[in-house]
Amino acid sequence: MTILFSRFTTRLIFLLFCASFSRAEAQDEDALMIRKIHEEALANGKAYSWLTTLCTQHGGRIAGSDAYLGAANFGRQILGSLPGVQAALQDCDASYWKRGPKEEVFIVKADGSRMRLRALSLGNSVGTGGQEIKAEVVEVKNLDEVEALGKEGIKGKIVFFNRPMDPAQIRTFSAYGGAVDQRVYGPSKASEYGAVAALVRSMTTKTDTFPHTGVTVYKDQVVPVPGIAIATADAELLSEALKTGAVTVSLKTDCQVMGLRPAPTVVGEWKGTSHAEEIILVGGHLDSWDVGQGAHDDGSGCMQSVEVLRILQSVGYQPKRTLRCVLFSNEENGLAGGRTYAEKSTEAGEFHLAAIESDAGGFSPRGFSFESDTSKFKMYYKKVSNWLPLLESYGIAFETGGSGADIGPLKTQKGLLIGLRPDSQRYFDFHHTEDDRIENVNQRELSLGAAAMASLVYLIDKYGLK
Amino acid sequence: MTILFSRFTTRLIFLLFCASFSRAEAQDEDALMIRKIHEEALANGKAYSWLTTLCTQHGGRIAGSDAYLGAANFGRQILGSLPGVQAALQDCDASYWKRGPKEEVFIVKADGSRMRLRALSLGNSVGTGGQEIKAEVVEVKNLDEVEALGKEGIKGKIVFFNRPMDPAQIRTFSAYGGAVDQRVYGPSKASEYGAVAALVRSMTTKTDTFPHTGVTVYKDQVVPVPGIAIATADAELLSEALKTGAVTVSLKTDCQVMGLRPAPTVVGEWKGTSHAEEIILVGGHLDSWDVGQGAHDDGSGCMQSVEVLRILQSVGYQPKRTLRCVLFSNEENGLAGGRTYAEKSTEAGEFHLAAIESDAGGFSPRGFSFESDTSKFKMYYKKVSNWLPLLESYGIAFETGGSGADIGPLKTQKGLLIGLRPDSQRYFDFHHTEDDRIENVNQRELSLGAAAMASLVYLIDKYGLK
Numbered sequence: 037m038t039i040l041f042s043r044f045t046t047r048l049i050f051l052l053f054c055a056s057f058s059r060a061e062a063q064d065e066d067a068l069m070i071r072k073i074h075e076e077a078l079a080n081g082k083a084y085s086w087l088t089t090l091c092t093q094h095g096g097r098i099a100g101s102d103a104y105l106g107a108a109n110f111g112r113q114i115l116g117s118l119p120g121v122q123a124a125l126q127d128c129d130a131s132y133w134k135r136g137p138k139e140e141v142f143i144v145k146a147d148g149s150r151m152r153l154r155a156l157s158l159g160n161s162v163g164t165g166g167q168e169i170k171a172e173v174v175e176v177k178n179l180d181e182v183e184a185l186g187k188e189g190i191k192g193k194i195v196f197f198n199r200p201m202d203p204a205q206i207r208t209f210s211a212y213g214g215a216v217d218q219r220v221y222g223p224s225k226a227s228e229y230g231a232v233a234a235l236v237r238s239m240t241t242k243t244d245t246f247p248h249t250g251v252t253v254y255k256d257q258v259v260p261v262p263g264i265a266i267a268t269a270d271a272e273l274l275s276e277a278l279k280t281g282a283v284t285v286s287l288k289t290d291c292q293v294m295g296l297r298p299a300p301t302v303v304g305e306w307k308g309t310s311h312a313e314e315i316i317l318v319g320g321h322l323d324s325w326d327v328g329q330g331a332h333d334d335g336s337g338c339m340q341s342v343e344v345l346r347i348l349q350s351v352g353y354q355p356k357r358t359l360r361c362v363l364f365s366n367e368e369n370g371l372a373g374g375r376t377y378a379e380k381s382t383e384a385g386e387f388h389l390a391a392i393e394s395d396a397g398g399f400s401p402r403g404f405s406f407e408s409d410t411s412k413f414k415m416y417y418k419k420v421s422n423w424l425p426l427l428e429s430y431g432i433a434f435e436t437g438g439s440g441a442d443i444g445p446l447k448t449q450k451g452l453l454i455g456l457r458p459d460s461q462r463y464f465d466f467h468h469t470e471d472d473r474i475e476n477v478n479q480r481e482l483s484l485g486a487a488a489m490a491s492l493v494y495l496i497d498k499y500g501l502k
Numbered sequence: 503m504t505i506l507f508s509r510f511t512t513r514l515i516f517l518l519f520c521a522s523f524s525r526a527e528a529q530d531e532d533a534l535m536i537r538k539i540h541e542e543a544l545a546n547g548k549a550y551s552w553l554t555t556l557c558t559q560h561g562g563r564i565a566g567s568d569a570y571l572g573a574a575n576f577g578r579q580i581l582g583s584l585p586g587v588q589a590a591l592q593d594c595d596a597s598y599w600k601r602g603p604k605e606e607v608f609i610v611k612a613d614g615s616r617m618r619l620r621a622l623s624l625g626n627s628v629g630t631g632g633q634e635i636k637a638e639v640v641e642v643k644n645l646d647e648v649e650a651l652g653k654e655g656i657k658g659k660i661v662f663f664n665r666p667m668d669p670a671q672i673r674t675f676s677a678y679g680g681a682v683d684q685r686v687y688g689p690s691k692a693s694e695y696g697a698v699a700a701l702v703r704s705m706t707t708k709t710d711t712f713p714h715t716g717v718t719v720y721k722d723q724v725v726p727v728p729g730i731a732i733a734t735a736d737a738e739l740l741s742e743a744l745k746t747g748a749v750t751v752s753l754k755t756d757c758q759v760m761g762l763r764p765a766p767t768v769v770g771e772w773k774g775t776s777h778a779e780e781i782i783l784v785g786g787h788l789d790s791w792d793v794g795q796g797a798h799d800d801g802s803g804c805m806q807s808v809e810v811l812r813i814l815q816s817v818g819y820q821p822k823r824t825l826r827c828v829l830f831s832n833e834e835n836g837l838a839g840g841r842t843y844a845e846k847s848t849e850a851g852e853f854h855l856a857a858i859e860s861d862a863g864g865f866s867p868r869g870f871s872f873e874s875d876t877s878k879f880k881m882y883y884k885k886v887s888n889w890l891p892l893l894e895s896y897g898i899a900f901e902t903g904g905s906g907a908d909i910g911p912l913k914t915q916k917g918l919l920i921g922l923r924p925d926s927q928r929y930f931d932f933h934h935t936e937d938d939r940i941e942n943v944n945q946r947e948l949s950l951g952a953a954a955m956a957s958l959v960y961l962i963d964k965y966g967l968k
Contacts, residue, residue: 074670078670078672079668079669205544206896431868433894461944480669480928
């Protein structure tokens with residue numbers, strides 16, 4: 037075949053050559069930028085020292101508490117310290133639940149002697165008002181068993197939900213998803229059948245001595261009864277005791293729902309130069325449970341999100357789109373922060389092109405999970421998948437799936453919602469316990485999560501999602 | 503186009519269909535087996551409880567010590583408890599180095615007051631025989647600086663090697679590789695130029711208060727001088743003090759090399775049914791430094807290796823090839839175990855088709871690294887790469903690169919050498935310190951490493967490497 041080049045063909049080939057050349061060049065430039073982002077995070081990172089302050093000065097920051105207000109001011113302060121970032125508090129009211137000083141759960145033996153169980157009232161649970169509730173225990177593995185036992189089996193008793201998280205699941209969040217209905221709906225279901233209280237096996241695959249709290253929700257019309265988590269080691273012990281005969285438990289708590297309180301969400305905005313109307317959000321939730329310091333859940337995600345802006349500034353990147361760092365309020369007990377933020381944003385006619393949430397702990401990043409409530413999702417996912425080779429050498433994989441609770445309400449804006457997916461093996465060792473503390477966060481792992489987020493923000497900002 | 507099938511074509515299509523069907527079926531079978539392996543490791547794993555015994559009963563098991571002999575017996579016992587596994591001790595002599603009870607390093611101030619530095623003699627170092635050495639300190643960043651300062655700058659002084667591990671490296675082992683020459687060769691180099699001792703900044707990216715020991719090696723003909731690691735926090739402090747003027751350090755140690763002692767390697771063998779002459783080895787090193795419990799380094803790798811055999815038995819797999827679990831002696835201080843094992847194996851005409859070492863901590867597995875000293879390596883790597891889709895969903899990636907120190911001497915047998923690559927971010931928080939303890943190993947992470955190894959052993963055994 038004779039090859040004849042027309043002037044048009046020659047020009048086309050030249051253009052194709054240039055395009056492929058500039059694509060290669062752009063990839064080199066991107067690889068270099070992503071390398072710089074990671075080096076900045078590891079060598080000069082601030083996330084860990086900010087998190088140390090957040091944990092030690094504003095630990096146990098349940099939304100509505102004074103500790104939460106302190107944390108919100110701290111969040112605004114560090115965001116505001118970044119050049120060109122406007123930081124503000126967004127009004128939000130949250131239902132404030134308060135644990136009382138007394139929480140006692142005992143197995144009462146036949147001879148009257150008592151054995152204490154390590155216990156924590158569930159968030160949002162009613163208390164006993166300091167009065168003793170003493171009743172026989174009935175163990176169940178799931179909500180259906182309560183229905184099956186019916187009022188005759190349940191009435192006047194304490195229902196003990198004792199289905200373990202499945203340790204054989206590779207992803208601990210899947211195991212959590214398969215067990216947490218007992219905590220969220222167990223006490224309400226027990227009450228429907230006349231129970232006087234509910235004990236719930238703590239949500240962890242470990243056999244340990246930490247009770248893990250977390251939210252419980254009562255159905256409308258149901259008379260709330262106390263819901264209390266007990267440590268898995270004590271759940272085993274109680275279950276063993278039940279094999280030998282009837283067991284009576286005595287409990288006293290004095291937690292209560294205090295009503296609505298101010299619990300502002302913190303918003304830091306860094307305006308884009310040319311597509312300022314498209315927002316790229318990074319965030320986590322600033323509130324935690326009242327026990328521990330909320331280090332992994334979710335101080336880590338918040339401080340990583342602030343760090344994303346700091347890193348991009350440090351490496352000299354100037355975003356075209358508007359970058360927003362949002363530290364949401366009240367994720368643990370109602371999601372008021374996420375809902376309010378999305379509502380106000382949509383009212384204001386804003387568009388979030390992308391939102392990345394980090395709320396799975398400050399562990400080594402393993403990837404991102406993507407979702408969107410639009411037919412454009414295929415296009416979005418194809419676009420981001422092009423960038424995977426740039427991130428793979430940092431141990432990052434992509435998958436489709438859930439993103440984050442706080443950014444969930446932004447779905448209606450039809451942008452791309454993204455969850456950072458860190459290694460999940462240790463998360464439920466600490467989740468919602470006294471042990472969720474800064475000592476259990478590794479600085480390098482935390483920093484790498486921030487670097488992964490910053491890298492993705494850089495790529496989305498630079499190339500968009502079309 | 504009319505389609506006409508000859509009988510030959512029809513037959514070919516049928517065969518292709520069968521082949522692709524059976525390949526798909528085999529893949530399903532493999533996926534199922536790998537799932538079972540992971541579930542067994544997570545739900546019924548023994549590695550963590552064995553590791554707890556090894557750490558708490560036989561911690562600080564430097565080769566040649568009584569603790570090491572206890573560990574070797576324990577290793578033989580658990581291997582021997584597995585049905586069909588022949589467990590034995592393989593004779594090996596190791597140079598036994600012993601830390602004395604006194605180790606003191608002080609900064610001596612102008613007014614005579616002393617400030618203690620957290621210090622540990624380096625393994626294999628000579629001591630001061632309990633006598634005080636007191637001298638001015640000269641700080642250097644590398645071995646070349648010692649040469650540049652020459653005898654006039656070094657003679658009579660204590661050389662302080664203070665080049666930090668580079669925190670900006672993504673992989674901590676790369677950062678270690680870039681700094682550890684100071685520890686291994688620093689004291690010897692300092693002595694060549696007339697120094698009376700050497701202090702070495704501990705090998706970790708963290709600023710912490712744990713001195714990290716590790717081997718030092720003296721060149722032949724060099725008069726050995728004491729080599730001592732100091733905690734990074736104290737290295738910073740000493741370096742700051744040196745900025746304001748001359749600093750004198752006083753030190754006393756009484757460690758010594760005790761000569762050769764028995765330190766057997768533990769070998770457990772599970773004979774294959776049809777290709778018994780091809781050996782697949784899994785292993786780690788049983789010795790540790792004398793401080794801490796040798797939990798991550800390398801109790802984890804040893805107990806994972808025993809666990810590989812247990813898991814495969816539990817899921818009902820019968821290997822065609824011979825599986826060997828080897829718990830090597832003396833990796834930390836001479837590699838006598840690895841060398842002796844390879845020598846005896848080669849003398850006996852054995853062939854290790856593959857050897858997998860786990861010696862990078864009991865953290866979440868991220869992949870495997872492959873190497874081989876043969877032109878067959880391309881074929882090997884192509885073969886294993888076919889299996890990657892089966893392991894990717896467990897977060898496993900493949901790469902070419904180093905395997906493990908203990909299996910290194912097997913290279914001459916021309917098989918495939920493989921290193922388990924766990925997440926490396928936390929490794930140097932604990933490495934060679936008092937803090938390398940069972941409390942810092944996560945059971946699920948440890949188990950997943952064993953499951954990844956067992957999965958790869960299963961695939962190599964089932965399909966070979968041709």
